[in-house]
Amino acid sequence: MSQSVVPAIEEKQLDTSPTLTFEEYKVYQSKDDVKYELYKGKLIPMATASALHTSICEFWVYKLQRYLAEHNLDVVVKTSVGVRTEDATSRIPDVVVCTESLWQQALARPGSGILDFDETPLLVIEVVSQDRRADYITKRVEYELANVPEYVIVDPAQNRQRVRVAAFPEGEESYAQVDYLPGEEMVSVVFPNLRLSVSEILCPPLVEGLIKEEQARLQELGQQAATERQRAERLAARLRELGVDPDSV
Incomplete structure:
Protein backbone atom coordinates (compact mmCIF):
# COMPACT_ATOMS: atom_id res chain seq x y z
CA MET A 1 0.00 0.00 0.00
CA SER A 2 1.43 3.33 -0.99
CA GLN A 3 1.73 6.11 1.52
CA SER A 4 2.00 9.84 1.02
CA VAL A 5 5.26 11.32 2.16
CA VAL A 6 5.37 14.71 3.94
CA PRO A 7 8.28 16.75 2.67
CA ALA A 8 10.99 17.11 5.30
CA ILE A 9 11.49 20.78 4.42
CA GLU A 10 8.49 23.03 4.01
CA GLU A 11 8.43 25.25 0.98
CA LYS A 12 9.48 28.76 1.92
CA GLN A 13 6.54 31.13 1.82
CA LEU A 14 6.87 34.08 -0.48
CA ASP A 15 6.34 37.58 0.87
CA THR A 16 3.34 38.80 -1.08
CA SER A 17 2.72 41.94 0.98
CA PRO A 18 2.80 45.20 -1.00
CA THR A 19 5.98 47.22 -1.31
CA LEU A 20 5.61 50.95 -0.73
CA THR A 21 7.79 53.88 -1.65
CA PHE A 22 8.42 56.51 1.00
CA GLU A 23 6.04 58.90 -0.79
CA GLU A 24 3.30 56.25 -0.76
CA TYR A 25 3.94 55.52 2.90
CA LYS A 26 3.52 59.19 3.81
CA VAL A 27 -0.09 59.12 2.67
CA TYR A 28 -0.84 55.51 3.59
CA GLN A 29 -4.05 55.10 5.61
CA SER A 30 -4.33 51.97 7.72
CA LYS A 31 -7.75 50.30 7.84
CA ASP A 32 -7.09 48.53 11.15
CA ASP A 33 -6.00 51.44 13.39
CA VAL A 34 -2.53 49.88 13.69
CA HIS A 53 6.33 51.16 28.18
CA THR A 54 3.74 53.95 28.12
CA SER A 55 4.73 55.24 31.58
CA ILE A 56 8.41 55.36 30.60
CA CYS A 57 7.63 57.41 27.51
CA GLU A 58 5.38 59.80 29.47
CA PHE A 59 8.12 60.27 32.08
CA TRP A 60 10.66 61.13 29.38
CA VAL A 61 8.32 63.66 27.78
CA TYR A 62 7.61 65.27 31.17
CA LYS A 63 11.29 65.55 32.12
CA LEU A 64 12.38 66.80 28.70
CA GLN A 65 9.63 69.42 28.47
CA ARG A 66 10.57 70.81 31.90
CA TYR A 67 14.26 70.81 30.99
CA LEU A 68 13.71 72.61 27.68
CA ALA A 69 11.46 75.23 29.31
CA GLU A 70 13.91 75.79 32.17
CA HIS A 71 16.76 76.39 29.71
CA ASN A 72 14.57 78.43 27.31
CA LEU A 73 15.41 76.25 24.31
CA ASP A 74 13.46 76.43 21.04
CA VAL A 75 13.13 72.65 20.98
CA VAL A 76 10.06 70.40 21.12
CA VAL A 77 9.36 66.88 22.40
CA LYS A 78 6.94 64.69 20.45
CA THR A 79 5.61 61.14 20.29
CA SER A 80 4.19 59.25 17.28
CA VAL A 81 6.45 61.19 14.91
CA GLY A 82 8.20 59.40 12.07
CA VAL A 83 11.90 59.68 11.26
CA ARG A 84 13.05 58.72 7.77
CA THR A 85 16.28 56.75 7.98
CA GLU A 86 16.67 55.31 4.45
CA ASP A 87 15.09 55.69 0.99
CA ALA A 88 12.23 53.31 1.81
CA THR A 89 12.54 53.13 5.59
CA SER A 90 10.85 55.29 8.19
CA ARG A 91 10.78 54.62 11.93
CA ILE A 92 8.43 55.86 14.65
CA PRO A 93 10.56 56.30 17.78
CA ASP A 94 8.86 56.36 21.16
CA VAL A 95 10.08 59.92 21.75
CA VAL A 96 11.53 62.43 19.28
CA VAL A 97 13.25 65.71 20.17
CA CYS A 98 13.76 68.25 17.38
CA THR A 99 14.06 71.98 16.88
CA GLU A 100 10.89 74.04 16.86
CA SER A 101 11.61 75.17 13.30
CA LEU A 102 11.70 71.56 12.06
CA TRP A 103 8.40 70.86 13.75
CA GLN A 104 6.84 73.93 12.13
CA GLN A 105 7.97 72.59 8.74
CA ALA A 106 6.26 69.27 9.48
CA LEU A 107 3.07 71.05 10.56
CA ALA A 108 2.96 73.04 7.33
CA ARG A 109 2.66 70.05 4.99
CA PRO A 110 -0.02 67.40 4.46
CA GLY A 111 0.37 63.70 5.10
CA SER A 112 1.95 61.85 7.99
CA GLY A 113 4.13 63.65 10.52
CA ILE A 114 7.53 62.41 9.39
CA LEU A 115 10.90 64.14 9.56
CA ASP A 116 12.67 63.68 6.22
CA PHE A 117 16.38 63.25 5.47
CA ASP A 118 17.16 66.96 5.80
CA GLU A 119 15.14 67.25 9.03
CA THR A 120 17.33 65.35 11.46
CA PRO A 121 16.06 65.23 15.06
CA LEU A 122 18.41 65.99 17.94
CA LEU A 123 17.51 62.93 19.96
CA VAL A 124 15.42 59.78 19.57
CA ILE A 125 14.40 57.40 22.34
CA GLU A 126 13.28 53.80 21.97
CA VAL A 127 11.93 51.64 24.80
CA VAL A 128 12.92 48.04 24.09
CA SER A 129 9.96 45.82 23.25
CA GLN A 130 9.68 42.24 21.98
CA ASP A 131 11.95 42.78 18.97
CA ARG A 132 15.15 43.45 20.90
CA ARG A 133 17.35 43.07 17.82
CA ALA A 134 15.51 45.88 16.05
CA ASP A 135 16.10 48.35 18.89
CA TYR A 136 19.68 47.34 19.72
CA ILE A 137 21.09 46.67 16.26
CA THR A 138 18.90 47.52 13.26
CA LYS A 139 17.61 50.89 14.42
CA ARG A 140 20.96 51.85 15.91
CA VAL A 141 22.58 51.42 12.48
CA GLU A 142 19.76 53.37 10.82
CA TYR A 143 19.87 56.31 13.25
CA GLU A 144 23.66 56.40 13.00
CA LEU A 145 23.56 56.50 9.19
CA ALA A 146 20.84 59.17 9.37
CA ASN A 147 23.21 61.26 11.55
CA VAL A 148 20.84 61.47 14.53
CA PRO A 149 23.14 63.01 17.17
CA GLU A 150 21.90 60.87 20.07
CA TYR A 151 20.02 57.58 20.33
CA VAL A 152 18.81 56.44 23.75
CA ILE A 153 17.71 52.85 24.36
CA VAL A 154 15.69 52.16 27.51
CA ASP A 155 15.60 48.47 28.43
CA PRO A 156 13.28 47.71 31.38
CA ALA A 157 13.47 43.89 31.04
CA GLN A 158 14.39 42.01 34.21
CA ASN A 159 18.10 41.08 34.40
CA ARG A 160 18.81 43.44 31.47
CA GLN A 161 17.80 46.77 32.93
CA ARG A 162 19.84 49.61 31.51
CA VAL A 163 19.73 52.92 29.68
CA ARG A 164 22.12 52.95 26.72
CA VAL A 165 23.20 56.27 25.24
CA ALA A 166 24.70 56.12 21.74
CA ALA A 167 26.12 59.35 20.32
CA PHE A 168 28.85 60.71 18.07
CA PRO A 169 32.11 61.55 19.86
CA GLU A 170 33.48 64.89 18.71
CA GLY A 171 34.95 64.55 15.23
CA GLU A 172 33.82 60.93 14.80
CA GLU A 173 31.35 59.47 12.31
CA SER A 174 30.36 56.37 14.29
CA TYR A 175 28.38 56.03 17.49
CA ALA A 176 30.08 55.38 20.79
CA GLN A 177 27.88 54.08 23.59
CA VAL A 178 27.63 54.21 27.37
CA ASP A 179 25.43 51.93 29.45
CA TYR A 180 23.89 53.34 32.63
CA LEU A 181 22.57 50.89 35.22
CA PRO A 182 20.00 51.14 38.04
CA GLY A 183 21.31 53.28 40.86
CA GLU A 184 23.29 55.45 38.44
CA GLU A 185 22.48 58.76 36.80
CA MET A 186 22.40 58.94 33.02
CA VAL A 187 23.81 61.95 31.22
CA SER A 188 22.61 63.13 27.83
CA VAL A 189 25.23 64.05 25.22
CA VAL A 190 23.10 66.58 23.34
CA PHE A 191 21.77 68.09 26.58
CA PRO A 192 24.71 67.64 29.00
CA ASN A 193 22.87 69.31 31.90
CA LEU A 194 20.08 66.73 31.61
CA ARG A 195 20.74 64.09 34.25
CA LEU A 196 18.13 61.51 35.13
CA SER A 197 17.98 58.65 37.60
CA VAL A 198 18.14 55.34 35.75
CA SER A 199 16.02 53.72 38.44
CA GLU A 200 13.32 56.34 37.90
CA ILE A 201 13.48 55.96 34.11
CA LEU A 202 13.03 52.18 34.35
CA CYS A 203 10.27 52.37 36.95
CA PRO A 204 8.93 55.91 36.66
CA PRO A 205 6.53 57.66 39.02
CA LEU A 206 3.19 58.62 37.53
CA VAL A 207 3.45 61.89 35.63
CA GLU A 208 0.07 62.91 37.08
CA GLY A 209 1.58 62.65 40.55
CA LEU A 210 4.62 64.71 39.54
CA ILE A 211 2.33 67.44 38.19
CA LYS A 212 0.34 67.47 41.45
CA GLU A 213 3.59 67.85 43.42
CA GLU A 214 4.61 70.65 41.06
CA GLN A 215 1.32 72.47 41.62
CA ALA A 216 1.56 71.98 45.38
CA ARG A 217 5.05 73.57 45.39
CA LEU A 218 3.78 76.51 43.33
CA GLN A 219 0.87 77.03 45.73
CA GLU A 220 3.23 76.90 48.70
CA LEU A 221 5.53 79.46 47.11
CA GLY A 222 2.50 81.65 46.37
CA GLN A 223 1.36 81.45 49.99
CA GLN A 224 4.86 82.31 51.22
CA ALA A 225 4.97 85.32 48.89
CA ALA A 226 1.53 86.46 50.11
CA THR A 227 2.66 86.13 53.73
CA GLU A 228 5.76 88.21 53.03
CA ARG A 229 3.67 90.92 51.33
CA GLN A 230 1.29 91.08 54.29
CA ARG A 231 4.23 91.34 56.70
CA ALA A 232 5.75 94.14 54.63
CA GLU A 233 2.41 95.98 54.52
CA ARG A 234 1.98 95.74 58.32
CA LEU A 242 5.35 106.56 63.94
CA GLY A 243 5.63 109.35 61.37
CA VAL A 244 8.21 107.58 59.26
CA ASP A 245 7.89 107.33 55.49
CA PRO A 246 8.53 103.60 54.76
CA ASP A 247 9.78 104.48 51.26
CA SER A 248 12.62 106.49 52.78
CA VAL A 249 13.84 103.69 55.00
Missing part, protein backbone atom coordinates in the same frame (compact mmCIF):
# COMPACT_ATOMS: atom_id res chain seq x y z
CA LYS A 35 0.56 52.07 13.40
CA TYR A 36 3.10 50.88 10.84
CA GLU A 37 6.76 51.62 10.36
CA LEU A 38 8.27 51.30 6.89
CA TYR A 39 11.29 49.03 6.58
CA LYS A 40 12.87 48.65 3.15
CA GLY A 41 9.50 49.22 1.52
CA LYS A 42 7.54 46.83 3.75
CA LEU A 43 4.95 47.83 6.34
CA ILE A 44 5.92 46.66 9.83
CA PRO A 45 3.05 46.70 12.35
CA MET A 46 3.83 48.15 15.77
CA ALA A 47 2.57 46.20 18.75
CA THR A 48 0.41 47.91 21.37
CA ALA A 49 2.70 49.23 24.10
CA SER A 50 2.63 47.78 27.60
CA ALA A 51 1.57 49.96 30.53
CA LEU A 52 5.21 50.23 31.69
CA LEU A 235 5.52 97.04 58.86
CA ALA A 236 4.90 99.96 56.47
CA ALA A 237 1.66 100.82 58.27
CA ARG A 238 3.43 100.80 61.66
CA LEU A 239 6.18 103.08 60.35
CA ARG A 240 3.57 105.58 59.12
CA GLU A 241 1.94 105.55 62.56
Whole structure:
Protein backbone atom coordinates (compact mmCIF):
# COMPACT_ATOMS: atom_id res chain seq x y z
CA MET A 1 0.00 0.00 0.00
CA SER A 2 1.43 3.33 -0.99
CA GLN A 3 1.73 6.11 1.52
CA SER A 4 2.00 9.84 1.02
CA VAL A 5 5.26 11.32 2.16
CA VAL A 6 5.37 14.71 3.94
CA PRO A 7 8.28 16.75 2.67
CA ALA A 8 10.99 17.11 5.30
CA ILE A 9 11.49 20.78 4.42
CA GLU A 10 8.49 23.03 4.01
CA GLU A 11 8.43 25.25 0.98
CA LYS A 12 9.48 28.76 1.92
CA GLN A 13 6.54 31.13 1.82
CA LEU A 14 6.87 34.08 -0.48
CA ASP A 15 6.34 37.58 0.87
CA THR A 16 3.34 38.80 -1.08
CA SER A 17 2.72 41.94 0.98
CA PRO A 18 2.80 45.20 -1.00
CA THR A 19 5.98 47.22 -1.31
CA LEU A 20 5.61 50.95 -0.73
CA THR A 21 7.79 53.88 -1.65
CA PHE A 22 8.42 56.51 1.00
CA GLU A 23 6.04 58.90 -0.79
CA GLU A 24 3.30 56.25 -0.76
CA TYR A 25 3.94 55.52 2.90
CA LYS A 26 3.52 59.19 3.81
CA VAL A 27 -0.09 59.12 2.67
CA TYR A 28 -0.84 55.51 3.59
CA GLN A 29 -4.05 55.10 5.61
CA SER A 30 -4.33 51.97 7.72
CA LYS A 31 -7.75 50.30 7.84
CA ASP A 32 -7.09 48.53 11.15
CA ASP A 33 -6.00 51.44 13.39
CA VAL A 34 -2.53 49.88 13.69
CA LYS A 35 0.56 52.07 13.40
CA TYR A 36 3.10 50.88 10.84
CA GLU A 37 6.76 51.62 10.36
CA LEU A 38 8.27 51.30 6.89
CA TYR A 39 11.29 49.03 6.58
CA LYS A 40 12.87 48.65 3.15
CA GLY A 41 9.50 49.22 1.52
CA LYS A 42 7.54 46.83 3.75
CA LEU A 43 4.95 47.83 6.34
CA ILE A 44 5.92 46.66 9.83
CA PRO A 45 3.05 46.70 12.35
CA MET A 46 3.83 48.15 15.77
CA ALA A 47 2.57 46.20 18.75
CA THR A 48 0.41 47.91 21.37
CA ALA A 49 2.70 49.23 24.10
CA SER A 50 2.63 47.78 27.60
CA ALA A 51 1.57 49.96 30.53
CA LEU A 52 5.21 50.23 31.69
CA HIS A 53 6.33 51.16 28.18
CA THR A 54 3.74 53.95 28.12
CA SER A 55 4.73 55.24 31.58
CA ILE A 56 8.41 55.36 30.60
CA CYS A 57 7.63 57.41 27.51
CA GLU A 58 5.38 59.80 29.47
CA PHE A 59 8.12 60.27 32.08
CA TRP A 60 10.66 61.13 29.38
CA VAL A 61 8.32 63.66 27.78
CA TYR A 62 7.61 65.27 31.17
CA LYS A 63 11.29 65.55 32.12
CA LEU A 64 12.38 66.80 28.70
CA GLN A 65 9.63 69.42 28.47
CA ARG A 66 10.57 70.81 31.90
CA TYR A 67 14.26 70.81 30.99
CA LEU A 68 13.71 72.61 27.68
CA ALA A 69 11.46 75.23 29.31
CA GLU A 70 13.91 75.79 32.17
CA HIS A 71 16.76 76.39 29.71
CA ASN A 72 14.57 78.43 27.31
CA LEU A 73 15.41 76.25 24.31
CA ASP A 74 13.46 76.43 21.04
CA VAL A 75 13.13 72.65 20.98
CA VAL A 76 10.06 70.40 21.12
CA VAL A 77 9.36 66.88 22.40
CA LYS A 78 6.94 64.69 20.45
CA THR A 79 5.61 61.14 20.29
CA SER A 80 4.19 59.25 17.28
CA VAL A 81 6.45 61.19 14.91
CA GLY A 82 8.20 59.40 12.07
CA VAL A 83 11.90 59.68 11.26
CA ARG A 84 13.05 58.72 7.77
CA THR A 85 16.28 56.75 7.98
CA GLU A 86 16.67 55.31 4.45
CA ASP A 87 15.09 55.69 0.99
CA ALA A 88 12.23 53.31 1.81
CA THR A 89 12.54 53.13 5.59
CA SER A 90 10.85 55.29 8.19
CA ARG A 91 10.78 54.62 11.93
CA ILE A 92 8.43 55.86 14.65
CA PRO A 93 10.56 56.30 17.78
CA ASP A 94 8.86 56.36 21.16
CA VAL A 95 10.08 59.92 21.75
CA VAL A 96 11.53 62.43 19.28
CA VAL A 97 13.25 65.71 20.17
CA CYS A 98 13.76 68.25 17.38
CA THR A 99 14.06 71.98 16.88
CA GLU A 100 10.89 74.04 16.86
CA SER A 101 11.61 75.17 13.30
CA LEU A 102 11.70 71.56 12.06
CA TRP A 103 8.40 70.86 13.75
CA GLN A 104 6.84 73.93 12.13
CA GLN A 105 7.97 72.59 8.74
CA ALA A 106 6.26 69.27 9.48
CA LEU A 107 3.07 71.05 10.56
CA ALA A 108 2.96 73.04 7.33
CA ARG A 109 2.66 70.05 4.99
CA PRO A 110 -0.02 67.40 4.46
CA GLY A 111 0.37 63.70 5.10
CA SER A 112 1.95 61.85 7.99
CA GLY A 113 4.13 63.65 10.52
CA ILE A 114 7.53 62.41 9.39
CA LEU A 115 10.90 64.14 9.56
CA ASP A 116 12.67 63.68 6.22
CA PHE A 117 16.38 63.25 5.47
CA ASP A 118 17.16 66.96 5.80
CA GLU A 119 15.14 67.25 9.03
CA THR A 120 17.33 65.35 11.46
CA PRO A 121 16.06 65.23 15.06
CA LEU A 122 18.41 65.99 17.94
CA LEU A 123 17.51 62.93 19.96
CA VAL A 124 15.42 59.78 19.57
CA ILE A 125 14.40 57.40 22.34
CA GLU A 126 13.28 53.80 21.97
CA VAL A 127 11.93 51.64 24.80
CA VAL A 128 12.92 48.04 24.09
CA SER A 129 9.96 45.82 23.25
CA GLN A 130 9.68 42.24 21.98
CA ASP A 131 11.95 42.78 18.97
CA ARG A 132 15.15 43.45 20.90
CA ARG A 133 17.35 43.07 17.82
CA ALA A 134 15.51 45.88 16.05
CA ASP A 135 16.10 48.35 18.89
CA TYR A 136 19.68 47.34 19.72
CA ILE A 137 21.09 46.67 16.26
CA THR A 138 18.90 47.52 13.26
CA LYS A 139 17.61 50.89 14.42
CA ARG A 140 20.96 51.85 15.91
CA VAL A 141 22.58 51.42 12.48
CA GLU A 142 19.76 53.37 10.82
CA TYR A 143 19.87 56.31 13.25
CA GLU A 144 23.66 56.40 13.00
CA LEU A 145 23.56 56.50 9.19
CA ALA A 146 20.84 59.17 9.37
CA ASN A 147 23.21 61.26 11.55
CA VAL A 148 20.84 61.47 14.53
CA PRO A 149 23.14 63.01 17.17
CA GLU A 150 21.90 60.87 20.07
CA TYR A 151 20.02 57.58 20.33
CA VAL A 152 18.81 56.44 23.75
CA ILE A 153 17.71 52.85 24.36
CA VAL A 154 15.69 52.16 27.51
CA ASP A 155 15.60 48.47 28.43
CA PRO A 156 13.28 47.71 31.38
CA ALA A 157 13.47 43.89 31.04
CA GLN A 158 14.39 42.01 34.21
CA ASN A 159 18.10 41.08 34.40
CA ARG A 160 18.81 43.44 31.47
CA GLN A 161 17.80 46.77 32.93
CA ARG A 162 19.84 49.61 31.51
CA VAL A 163 19.73 52.92 29.68
CA ARG A 164 22.12 52.95 26.72
CA VAL A 165 23.20 56.27 25.24
CA ALA A 166 24.70 56.12 21.74
CA ALA A 167 26.12 59.35 20.32
CA PHE A 168 28.85 60.71 18.07
CA PRO A 169 32.11 61.55 19.86
CA GLU A 170 33.48 64.89 18.71
CA GLY A 171 34.95 64.55 15.23
CA GLU A 172 33.82 60.93 14.80
CA GLU A 173 31.35 59.47 12.31
CA SER A 174 30.36 56.37 14.29
CA TYR A 175 28.38 56.03 17.49
CA ALA A 176 30.08 55.38 20.79
CA GLN A 177 27.88 54.08 23.59
CA VAL A 178 27.63 54.21 27.37
CA ASP A 179 25.43 51.93 29.45
CA TYR A 180 23.89 53.34 32.63
CA LEU A 181 22.57 50.89 35.22
CA PRO A 182 20.00 51.14 38.04
CA GLY A 183 21.31 53.28 40.86
CA GLU A 184 23.29 55.45 38.44
CA GLU A 185 22.48 58.76 36.80
CA MET A 186 22.40 58.94 33.02
CA VAL A 187 23.81 61.95 31.22
CA SER A 188 22.61 63.13 27.83
CA VAL A 189 25.23 64.05 25.22
CA VAL A 190 23.10 66.58 23.34
CA PHE A 191 21.77 68.09 26.58
CA PRO A 192 24.71 67.64 29.00
CA ASN A 193 22.87 69.31 31.90
CA LEU A 194 20.08 66.73 31.61
CA ARG A 195 20.74 64.09 34.25
CA LEU A 196 18.13 61.51 35.13
CA SER A 197 17.98 58.65 37.60
CA VAL A 198 18.14 55.34 35.75
CA SER A 199 16.02 53.72 38.44
CA GLU A 200 13.32 56.34 37.90
CA ILE A 201 13.48 55.96 34.11
CA LEU A 202 13.03 52.18 34.35
CA CYS A 203 10.27 52.37 36.95
CA PRO A 204 8.93 55.91 36.66
CA PRO A 205 6.53 57.66 39.02
CA LEU A 206 3.19 58.62 37.53
CA VAL A 207 3.45 61.89 35.63
CA GLU A 208 0.07 62.91 37.08
CA GLY A 209 1.58 62.65 40.55
CA LEU A 210 4.62 64.71 39.54
CA ILE A 211 2.33 67.44 38.19
CA LYS A 212 0.34 67.47 41.45
CA GLU A 213 3.59 67.85 43.42
CA GLU A 214 4.61 70.65 41.06
CA GLN A 215 1.32 72.47 41.62
CA ALA A 216 1.56 71.98 45.38
CA ARG A 217 5.05 73.57 45.39
CA LEU A 218 3.78 76.51 43.33
CA GLN A 219 0.87 77.03 45.73
CA GLU A 220 3.23 76.90 48.70
CA LEU A 221 5.53 79.46 47.11
CA GLY A 222 2.50 81.65 46.37
CA GLN A 223 1.36 81.45 49.99
CA GLN A 224 4.86 82.31 51.22
CA ALA A 225 4.97 85.32 48.89
CA ALA A 226 1.53 86.46 50.11
CA THR A 227 2.66 86.13 53.73
CA GLU A 228 5.76 88.21 53.03
CA ARG A 229 3.67 90.92 51.33
CA GLN A 230 1.29 91.08 54.29
CA ARG A 231 4.23 91.34 56.70
CA ALA A 232 5.75 94.14 54.63
CA GLU A 233 2.41 95.98 54.52
CA ARG A 234 1.98 95.74 58.32
CA LEU A 235 5.52 97.04 58.86
CA ALA A 236 4.90 99.96 56.47
CA ALA A 237 1.66 100.82 58.27
CA ARG A 238 3.43 100.80 61.66
CA LEU A 239 6.18 103.08 60.35
CA ARG A 240 3.57 105.58 59.12
CA GLU A 241 1.94 105.55 62.56
CA LEU A 242 5.35 106.56 63.94
CA GLY A 243 5.63 109.35 61.37
CA VAL A 244 8.21 107.58 59.26
CA ASP A 245 7.89 107.33 55.49
CA PRO A 246 8.53 103.60 54.76
CA ASP A 247 9.78 104.48 51.26
CA SER A 248 12.62 106.49 52.78
CA VAL A 249 13.84 103.69 55.00
